[in-house]
Amino acid sequence: MEEDMVMKKILILFTLILIIAGCGKKITEADKLNQKGIDxxxxxxxxxxxxxxxxxxxxxxxxxxxxxxxxxxxxxxxDYEKSLEDYDKALELKPDFPEVYNNRAMTFVSLEKYPEAIKDYTKIIESTPNDQELYYNRGEAFYKSKQYENAIADFKTAIKIYPNFTHAYNNLGMTYLEQGDLLNASDAFNRVITIDPRNIQGYINLARLNYDAGDYEGCVYNCDNALNEDKRTYEAYMNKGIALEKLKKNSEAIKAFENYLEYAPETDEYRSLAMDKIAALKR
Structure with a gap:
């Protein structure tokens, strides 16, 4: 179970869209300061x-x-709470301000207040129904609140609006994977690679799929595909090491964990796990 959790936490990718407003046409001292702030x-x-x-x-x-x-x-x-105070004030002054709803929703997600985030994204979508990024972001909130069917619907809508939206395909696949739907997850991840054959996250997610299906050789293969694109992709080394351990290829697993330690940040939460695995495999 511990290994499964490593794979899940490493491989989920979500991207939030940040929006910052510019100043108006009339240039005042306050507007100049505002522009300096933007810069x-x-x-x-x-x-x-x-x-x-x-x-x-x-x-x-x-x-x-x-x-x-x-x-x-x-x-x-x-400072998420003070951030919310400013967004609330902005909406008090200008209730019809979609950028603020987007940014406030993003903050709610960071605070794990998913119903509030979904409500804000829904409000923007009502007035901007053809923005794939809004469906994508709301899909993340649905995903994190375990409303998987709603998440799937939003990721699919984002893809319908922008058919080459690889992030949406990756997250659609991860949502299917959470439901145990390996076939649809595979279709989504392979679509990522079809659109962008150099998409590292697509290969990492395929490796996760292989791992969940018990195809450890396939997991190693797709980790290697990710590493061929960027040898610094430390999560691929971690996942490769776990799969090699399952295959009882201990010396290769040790090397993969050592490579992970070489490239992973000192603050990465799995460093101690990698060191423990190396020690255990050397016994």
Whole structure:
């Protein structure tokens, strides 16, 4: 069970769409500060961006865009509750502001408040029904709240709008995998590789599928496909090592775990597991 959980946690990929609003046509001192904040946001100078937005809001506390922008910076700094306060204020000033609903939904997801996130995404979708990214993001919220059928429906809608949406295919496959539907999961993951033969996440997800089906050779094969695209893909080494261990290819498994330790960040949660496996396999 421990090994199964490693595979699941490593292989799920979701991407959130961030939106930041720009300033209006009339250039004031507050707008100049707002633009400086935006510039620093894109440079990832979040503390400086926050200072710029604070000054902009102090000069013009009635502009919803500035609260949205500060809320996004606060989100990037990990202050989710204050981020929500700014989004709420922006919507109080401008109730019809889809970017804010998107950003607030993103924050709700980070706080694991999935019903609230779904409600916000649904509101935007009602006015913007042809944006694949909104269905994709709501699909994530459905997935994380274990509403798998709704997640599947949203990922499929995202794909219908944009047929080459590989992230949506990957997540559709992961949702099928959670339901134990290996056939549809395989179709989704293989579609990713058809669209983009160099898609590392597609190969990693196929490896997960192989592993769940007991096809450990296939798991190793697809991990190698991912590594052929980028030898630094440390999660592929971890998954390869687990599959090789199942195949009782201990020396190869040890090498895979050692490669994982070489490339994985020091903060990665599976480093201690990899070290334990190496020690056990060497006994």
């Amino acid at each position: 620093n946001y894109f440079r990832e100078n979040y503390r400086l961006a926050l200072d710029m937005f604070n000054q902009a809001i102090s000069l013009d506390p009635s502009d919803a865009k500035k609260y949205n922008n500060r809320g996004l910076v606060l989100f990037c700094l990990g």
